[in-house]
Amino acid sequence: MQDTLEFEPTAYHFKTSDEGTALDIRDFNLWYGQKQALFDNNLEIQKGQVTALIGPSGCGKSTLLRCLNRMNDLVDDLRIEGRITVDGFDIYAKGVDVIALRKRMGMVFQKPNPFAMSIYDNITYPLRVDGVTKKSILDETVERALQQAALWKEVKDRLNDSALGLSGGQQQRLCIARAVASDPEVLLMDEPCSALDPIATARIEELIEELKGTYSIVIVTHSMAQAARVSDNTAFMYLGRLIEYGDTDTIFTNPQKSRTNDYVTGRFG
Amino acid sequence: MTSLNEQLPPASGAAGAAGVAAREAVAPRGRRRYSADLSALGEPALWGFGGALALGIIMIALFLMVVLYNGATTFWPKPIERVELTDGTVLAGVERRGTIFRPDLARLEPEVRETVQENDGFAYRTLYQTANFDLYGDDFRWVADFEIADVTRPAEFYYFERQVWGVFVGRIAGMQVNGVAMEYDPAVFRREQAAARERFREIRRLERNDIGRINNLIERERLNQRRAILRQGEEAAAPTIAQSQERIAELQAEFQVLQARVNEIRALDRGFRVTLEEVGGRQIEPEMSQIVRYFAANDLSWAQKLGIYVSRWGEFVSAEPREANTQGGVLPAIFGTVAMTLLMVIFVAPFGVITALYLREYAKQGRITSIVRISVNNLAGVPSIVYGVFGLGFFAYTMGGTIDQLFYPENLPNPTFGKGGILWASLTLALLTVPVVIVATEEALAAVPRSMREGSLACGASKWQTIRYVVLPKALPGIMTGMILAMARGAGEVAPLMLVGVVKLAPALPIDGFYPFIHLDRSFMHLGFHIFDVGFQSRNSEAGKPMVFVTTLLLLTLIVIMNATAIIVRNRLKRKYATGQF
Numbered sequence: 001m002q003d004t005l006e007f008e009p010t011a012y013h014f015k016t017s018d019e020g021t022a023l024d025i026r027d028f029n030l031w032y033g034q035k036q037a038l039f040d041n042n043l044e045i046q047k048g049q050v051t052a053l054i055g056p057s058g059c060g061k062s063t064l065l066r067c068l069n070r071m072n073d074l075v076d077d078l079r080i081e082g083r084i085t086v087d088g089f090d091i092y093a094k095g096v097d098v099i100a101l102r103k104r105m106g107m108v109f110q111k112p113n114p115f116a117m118s119i120y121d122n123i124t125y126p127l128r129v130d131g132v133t134k135k136s137i138l139d140e141t142v143e144r145a146l147q148q149a150a151l152w153k154e155v156k157d158r159l160n161d162s163a164l165g166l167s168g169g170q171q172q173r174l175c176i177a178r179a180v181a182s183d184p185e186v187l188l189m190d191e192p193c194s195a196l197d198p199i200a201t202a203r204i205e206e207l208i209e210e211l212k213g214t215y216s217i218v219i220v221t222h223s224m225a226q227a228a229r230v231s232d233n234t235a236f237m238y239l240g241r242l243i244e245y246g247d248t249d250t251i252f253t254n255p256q257k258s259r260t261n262d263y264v265t266g267r268f269g
Numbered sequence: 270m271t272s273l274n275e276q277l278p279p280a281s282g283a284a285g286a287a288g289v290a291a292r293e294a295v296a297p298r299g300r301r302r303y304s305a306d307l308s309a310l311g312e313p314a315l316w317g318f319g320g321a322l323a324l325g326i327i328m329i330a331l332f333l334m335v336v337l338y339n340g341a342t343t344f345w346p347k348p349i350e351r352v353e354l355t356d357g358t359v360l361a362g363v364e365r366r367g368t369i370f371r372p373d374l375a376r377l378e379p380e381v382r383e384t385v386q387e388n389d390g391f392a393y394r395t396l397y398q399t400a401n402f403d404l405y406g407d408d409f410r411w412v413a414d415f416e417i418a419d420v421t422r423p424a425e426f427y428y429f430e431r432q433v434w435g436v437f438v439g440r441i442a443g444m445q446v447n448g449v450a451m452e453y454d455p456a457v458f459r460r461e462q463a464a465a466r467e468r469f470r471e472i473r474r475l476e477r478n479d480i481g482r483i484n485n486l487i488e489r490e491r492l493n494q495r496r497a498i499l500r501q502g503e504e505a506a507a508p509t510i511a512q513s514q515e516r517i518a519e520l521q522a523e524f525q526v527l528q529a530r531v532n533e534i535r536a537l538d539r540g541f542r543v544t545l546e547e548v549g550g551r552q553i554e555p556e557m558s559q560i561v562r563y564f565a566a567n568d569l570s571w572a573q574k575l576g577i578y579v580s581r582w583g584e585f586v587s588a589e590p591r592e593a594n595t596q597g598g599v600l601p602a603i604f605g606t607v608a609m610t611l612l613m614v615i616f617v618a619p620f621g622v623i624t625a626l627y628l629r630e631y632a633k634q635g636r637i638t639s640i641v642r643i644s645v646n647n648l649a650g651v652p653s654i655v656y657g658v659f660g661l662g663f664f665a666y667t668m669g670g671t672i673d674q675l676f677y678p679e680n681l682p683n684p685t686f687g688k689g690g691i692l693w694a695s696l697t698l699a700l701l702t703v704p705v706v707i708v709a710t711e712e713a714l715a716a717v718p719r720s721m722r723e724g725s726l727a728c729g730a731s732k733w734q735t736i737r738y739v740v741l742p743k744a745l746p747g748i749m750t751g752m753i754l755a756m757a758r759g760a761g762e763v764a765p766l767m768l769v770g771v772v773k774l775a776p777a778l779p780i781d782g783f784y785p786f787i788h789l790d791r792s793f794m795h796l797g798f799h800i801f802d803v804g805f806q807s808r809n810s811e812a813g814k815p816m817v818f819v820t821t822l823l824l825l826t827l828i829v830i831m832n833a834t835a836i837i838v839r840n841r842l843k844r845k846y847a848t849g850q851f
Contacts, residue, residue: 069727071723071726071727074722074723074726076633076634099730099731100729102726102727102728102729103728103729105727106727107723107724107727109727110720113720113721113723113724114724115721115725115738115739116742116743117738125725125728125738126728126729126730129725129728129729129730129738130729175724178724178728179727179728182728182729
C-alpha cells in the first residue's frame with residue numbers, strides 16, 4: 001500500500017495566529033525499528049489556536065503528538081530525524097531537560113487516567129513533583145485548574161475524596177485540570193473523548209473552546225465532526241505523511257487534495 | 270457464516286443464523302452432525318475440573334479434621350482405669366489407643382488360644398499410659414483383651430502432672446506439711462500445693478532474673494578483662510583488671526546473698542511433701558512443688574474437666590516445655606517462630622521489592638534480564654535444605670566468623686555470631702523466599718497500566734517520582750500478596766532451620782531483659798521443628814505423639830493469624846487504591 005502513495009507536496013493553507021508559532025515541526029521522520037512511521041512532516045502549530053490532527057487509524061497522528069512532549073522516549077528502538085522546535089529550541093537536541101519540557105506541555109490521554117489519589121492530590125501532582133509545597137499556592141492552583149476544567153462546582157466539596165470515584169467524563173475533565181495545573185504553554189490531547197459518552201464529549205468540547213486562547217491546543221481525533229467543531233486548523237495525515245494542512249473550514253468544505261476530500265466525505269478511512 | 274449454515278441439518282437452518290449458542294439449543298439431539306469433536310462439548314471437561322477441585326478440597330478438609338480432632342481432644346482429661354489381669358497383676362493407667370495384633374499362639378493358654386484362633390489368629394490390645402516412669406522404667410504398656418480379668422474406675426485414683434519424671438498415676442497416701450506428717454486432707458493439700466508452686470516460681474524468678482543478671486554482669490566483666498588484655502597488653506590492662514576484679518567480688522557477694530535466699534526457700538520446700546502410692550503399693554514422696562497439676566480423673570464433673578482442659582491449653586501457650594518437650598508449653602517456640610518470620614519479612618521485603626523494581630523498571634529488557642528472571646524462578650525450586658547448608662556455611666561460619674573476629678574477639682574460641690542463630694536463620698529464609706517476592710512484585714509492577722505511568726510522566730514527573738508516587742502504590746496490594754506467600758512459606762519451613770539456629774530447647778529467648786536486650790545471635794525454638802522433635806526425637810515417642818497434633822494445630826493457627834493480618838492489611842490498601850469504574 002505504501003508504494004501506491006507517491007510523493008506529493010503537502011497542501012498548506014492554514015490560518016496563522018497573531019501570536020505566532022507555538023511548535024514548529026521540520027522534516028520530521030520517525031522509525032519504529034526498521035519500520036518508518038512518519039515521513040517528512042512539516043507543520044507549524046499556531047499559538048492560541050486549536051489544531052486538530054485527523055486521519056485513518058495508523059496514519060501516525062498519535063505518534064506525532066506523542067513526539068511533541070517526547071512521550072515516545074519510553075518506546076525502545078525508536079529513531080527520529082528532523083527537528084521540533086519550541087520558541088526556537090530543538091526539543092530533540094542533546095541534553096534537553098525532558099522533564100522541564102513536559103512541564104511546558106500538558107497532556108490529556110485517550111482514556112481518563114487519574115492517579116489513585118484524592119482529587120486535590122491529583123491536581124497538585126505536577127506542582128508537587130516540581131517541589132512546590134506551599135499550601136496556599138497548591139490551593140489556588142486546584143481552584144483555578146478545576147474552574148478551567150469546568151469541574152470546580154461539582155467537586156469543590158469533596159476535594160479529598162478519591163479521584164477514582166468520579167464518573168468517566170468527570171475523570172477526563174480532572175485529567176484536563178491536572179494538565180493545565182502547571183500552567184503549560186501547549187495542551188496535547190490524544191483522542192480525549194474516545195472513551196466518553198456524547199454528553200461528556202460535548203462538555204469536553206465546550207471546554208476546549210474555552211481553553212483555546214489561553215493555551216495552544218493540539219488534538220488528535222477520530223471524529224471528523226469533532227475536528228470540524230472545535231479546531232481552527234486541521235492537519236490531515238495519511239500513512240505517516242502530512243497530506244494537507246489548512247484552516248478547518250476549507251479542509252472540510254473545499255479540500256485541495258482528492259485524498260482529503262475522500263476522507264472527510266467518508267469515502268474511506 | 271455461510272459455510273456454517275451449509276453444514277446445518279435442514280430442521281435447524283433458521284436457528285443457525287442466530288449463532289452457535291442458539292444452534293446448540295435448538296438442534297435436536299443425535300442429529301448434530303457438525304460437531305464430531307468430543308471436546309466441543311463442555312461437559313466432560315467440567316466434570317474433570319470440578320472433580321479435581323472436589324478431590325483437593327476433600328483432602329484438605331480431611332487433613333484439617335485429623336489435626337483439629339486430635340489437637341483439640343488431647344488436653345481433655347480422660348479417666349484412669351484400674352485393670353486386673355488374669356495372671357494377678359494389677360495396673361492403672363489412661364487408655365491411649367487400641368489396635369488388633371497377632372499374638373504368639375504357642376505362649377497362650379489353651380482356651381484363650383481357641384478364641385484367638387477363631388478370629389483368624391488376631392486379638393485386640395489396648396495401650397495404657399501407666400505413667401510412673403521413675404518406678405516402672407516405662408510410661409506405656411500394651412494389654413491384650415484376653416489378659417484382662419476386670420476393669421474398674423476407682424474414684425481415689427489421681428492423675429499427677431509433675432515437674433520431672435512425667436505423669437504419676439496413683440492415689441494419695443498422706444502428706445507432710447512443714448515437716449509434720451498428717452492424713453491427706455483435700456482442702457489443706459490444695460492450699461499447700463498452691464503455696465508450694467508459688468515457692469517454686471519464686472525460686473525460678475530468683476534464679477533466672479536476679480542471679481541471671483548477676484551472672485550476666487560477671488560474664489561481661491570477664492569479657493571486659495579479656496578485651497582489655499587483647500587491646501592494651503597484659504601490663505597496661507592491669508589497672509582495668511583490678512577494677513574489674515573488685516566489681517566481680519561485689520557481684521559475687523550479691524550472688525551469695527541471693528543464693529542463700531534460694532537455699533532457704535528450698536529447705537522450706539523440702540518440708541512440704543505428698544506421699545503417692547501407685548496401684549501396686551509402692552510409694553514415692555515428692556515435694557508438693559513438683560506437682561504441676563493433679564486431679565481425680567474418675568471423679569470429675571463436666572465443669573471441672575473443662576477447667577483442666579482450659580488450664581492445660583493455658584500452660585501450653587504460655588509456659589516453657591518440660592520433660593524433653595513432651596509436656597508443658599511451647600511459648601519459646603511460638604516466640605521463636607513469630608520473631609523469625611517477622612525478621613525474615615523485614616529482610617526479604619526491601620530486598621525483593623528493590624530487585625524486582627530494577628528488573629522491571631530500570632533494566633533493559635533483553636536476553637540478560639530473561640536469564641536473570643529464569644534463574645530467580647529456578648531458585649524457588651532449590652531444595653530448602655540446600656539453603657540451610659548455604660546459610661550455615663556462608664552466614665554463620667563466614668560472615669558470623671568474621672564478625673566474631675572483628676567485634677567479639679574476647680569471647681573466642683566461643684562463637685557469638687559464628688554459629689546458628691535467629692539472625693542467620695531469618696536471613697537464610699529470606700534468601701529462600703526472595704524469589705516469591707520478586708516474581709509477585711514484578712507481576713504487580715507489570716500490571717500497573719501504562720496509561721498511569723504516562724500520565725505521571727506527562728505531568729513532568731521523573732521516572733523515580735512516577736515509580737514512587739504512582740506505580741508503587743498501585744502495585745502495593747500485589748506486592749503484599751507476594752509477601753503473604755513468602756511468609757506462609759517461611760513460617761512453615763523447617764529443614765534449613767535445623768542447620769542455622771533452631772534447637773530442641775533454647776535456654777533463653779532472643780529478647781530478654783539483659784543488655785543488649787535483643788540477642789540476634791541466639792539459637793531459638795521453632796514450632797515446626799518442635800513437631801519433628803516431640804514426634805520423632807523424644808525419649809518416648811508415644812508420650813510425644815499427642816503433642817505433635819497440638820503443636821501442628823497451633824502452628825497452623827499461628828500461620829493463619831499471620832496471613833489473615835497481612836490479607837486484611839492488603840485489602841485495606843486495595844480498597845484505598847481501587848481502580849475506578851465507569
